Amino acid sequence: MMDQHLLYEKLESKFADSIFPLKTLSKTSDTTIEVSVEKVLAILKFLKENSDLHFDHLVCMSGIDKKDHLEVVYHLFSYQHNHQVIIKVNLQDKNNPKLDSVCDLWKNANGLEREIYDFFGIQFKNHPDLRRMFLPPDFVGHPLRKDWSPS
Amino acid sequence: MNEIQIGPYHPHLPGLFHLSIKMEGEICKKISPTLGFQHRSFEKIAEQLPYPSILPYIDRLDYLSSMNNELPYVMAVEKLLDLQIPKRAEYIRVIMVELNRIASHLFFISYLSKVLGSHIPEQIALNDRETILDIFEMACGSRLLYNALWIGGVWKDLTPGIEEKIRDFCPALSTRMDDFDTLLTHNPVFIDRTAHIGVLNLETTLSYGITGPNLRASGKNWDLRKNMPYSIYPELDFSIPLGTNEVGSIGDSWNRYHVRVQEIQESLKMIQQCLEKIPEGPFYQKIDSIKPPSGEIFLKTENPRGELGFYVVSDGTTKPYRLKVMPPSLSAINCFPSLCQDVSLSDVFTIIASLDINMSEVDR
Numbered sequence: 001m002m003d004q005h006l007l008y009e010k011l012e013s014k015f016a017d018s019i020f021p022l023k024t025l026s027k028t029s030d031t032t033i034e035v036s037v038e039k040v041l042a043i044l045k046f047l048k049e050n051s052d053l054h055f056d057h058l059v060c061m062s063g064i065d066k067k068d069h070l071e072v073v074y075h076l077f078s079y080q081h082n083h084q085v086i087i088k089v090n091l092q093d094k095n096n097p098k099l100d101s102v103c104d105l106w107k108n109a110n111g112l113e114r115e116i117y118d119f120f121g122i123q124f125k126n127h128p129d130l131r132r133m134f135l136p137p138d139f140v141g142h143p144l145r146k147d148w149s150p151s
Numbered sequence: 152m153n154e155i156q157i158g159p160y161h162p163h164l165p166g167l168f169h170l171s172i173k174m175e176g177e178i179c180k181k182i183s184p185t186l187g188f189q190h191r192s193f194e195k196i197a198e199q200l201p202y203p204s205i206l207p208y209i210d211r212l213d214y215l216s217s218m219n220n221e222l223p224y225v226m227a228v229e230k231l232l233d234l235q236i237p238k239r240a241e242y243i244r245v246i247m248v249e250l251n252r253i254a255s256h257l258f259f260i261s262y263l264s265k266v267l268g269s270h271i272p273e274q275i276a277l278n279d280r281e282t283i284l285d286i287f288e289m290a291c292g293s294r295l296l297y298n299a300l301w302i303g304g305v306w307k308d309l310t311p312g313i314e315e316k317i318r319d320f321c322p323a324l325s326t327r328m329d330d331f332d333t334l335l336t337h338n339p340v341f342i343d344r345t346a347h348i349g350v351l352n353l354e355t356t357l358s359y360g361i362t363g364p365n366l367r368a369s370g371k372n373w374d375l376r377k378n379m380p381y382s383i384y385p386e387l388d389f390s391i392p393l394g395t396n397e398v399g400s401i402g403d404s405w406n407r408y409h410v411r412v413q414e415i416q417e418s419l420k421m422i423q424q425c426l427e428k429i430p431e432g433p434f435y436q437k438i439d440s441i442k443p444p445s446g447e448i449f450l451k452t453e454n455p456r457g458e459l460g461f462y463v464v465s466d467g468t469t470k471p472y473r474l475k476v477m478p479p480s481l482s483a484i485n486c487f488p489s490l491c492q493d494v495s496l497s498d499v500f501t502i503i504a505s506l507d508i509n510m511s512e513v514d515r
Binding site for chain 2: 024025026027028029030032056057058059060062064065073075079082086106107108110111112119132133134135136143144
């Protein structure tokens with residue numbers, strides 16, 4: 001089991017330029033690691049396949065609209081080592097946000113990415129079947145964005 | 152190849168969803184589910200309400216286990232607030248949560264037997280569930296959607312007379328579960344229709360992120376109440392049933408049913424222990440204004456269907472900036488089309504029923 005600082009050091013030693021510092025917003029908040037968009041797939045692949053880390057469970061994948069940019073948050077867990085990590089990616093281009101798909105790593109990412117596309121409009125490259133999940137196919141707009149209104 | 156359409160309304164589906172099945176004779180070749188019929192934009196609504204007001208919506212996520220839904224949410228907000236709640240409140244929460252788990256599993260048994268065409272166990276299970284719903288009505292006035300676990304404790308103390316009612320109920324149900332053994336568990340027809348059907352091997356289960364009884368039926372010894380304990384679970388003595396090769400194979404529908412039946416017995420043990428150990432004291436820690444500091448938290452607890460997770464992002468105001476729910480049934484329904492490859496149509500319904508999906512929490 002590794003604590004957040006050791007995990008961070010392991011990531012930084014391999015992907016130095018693409019990892020931003022550890023962030024904890026308050027005493028009770030979770031600690032997150034932000035990574036750059038270009039290296040997301042490589043970093044998540046490393047987290048899954050490295051035997052000391054072995055994050056075999058994608059617990060949750062969410063999108064957040066932070067007004068000037070979009071964020072995608074990956075919550076990962078390892079059954080073998082009983083540790084977890086939270087990876088965040090910032091997408092600056094709100095008009096055409098694109099991110100690599102992780103469907104090959106975890107099969108549940110298929111449905112989770114479709115949900116994020118449905119509600120936020122983030123395109124996932126190399127996704128086998130990117131279409132809306134919960135809203136009708138002819139729905140216009142991406143409702144969970146902060147600037148969306150029902151009218 | 153024919154293509155048949157099932158749903159969204161169908162008495163044997165666990166909620167509203169549409170299935171488009173490509174068939175060759177009786178064998179299903181490809182299933183494409185369409186979701187979203189029960190989508191009620193819960194996550195968007197949650198961004199516009201103060202933290203305590205969201206609780207009634209959370210009840211309605213998975214209406215069969217409302218107490219279990221409320222628990223991770225109130226625990227997540229309490230953790231962000233760094234709030235300690237009274238010990239008596241923790242015990243009352245666990246009693247309610249475990250009773251709800253039994254009610255949900257009894258509903259699962261009745262639904263599975265209905266799908267297989269066996270109506271007597273269906274009615275017996277629903278009848279036993281009625282006693283639990285009466286207990287909940289005594290506790291908080293409502294049979295199905297409670298709003299009873301509040302941020303800071305529980306809404307009200309145990310009603311006078313309820314402890315006696317629970318004490319009478321637990322051994323009665325424990326003996327009754329033997330009837331289900333005769334009617335279903337060791338019934339040759341039931342075994343024929345569920346053993347070796349819809350086998351989920353461990354690798355697929357982990358890859359799809361399936362948790363809860365479905366994961367334990369596939370052989371993995373993992374239960375959040377034991378492996379990452381929360382509340383007062385460390386003080387309770389219980390065991391974790393797993394899937395076995397006793398009848399059928401590990402990860403088949405029979406094991407998914409059998410794990411839940413055994414979990415009912417374990418929950419009954421836990422409730423009796425809680426009633427013996429519950430301390431006197433306050434049941435609620437009042438907070439004037441619930442304004443967690445800026446930050447985020449992801450907290451999951453063990454629900455009857457799997458691990459329900461809440462991702463709460465706070466911006467320091469009285470309303471959450473983002474509230475995301477990670478429902479356990481979503482992983483199960485994502486996995487379901489791959490389980491139904493080259494399976495006969497009657498087995499498709501057995502597989503859906505054995506996965507214990509609730510569309511209300513999938514669609515939110």
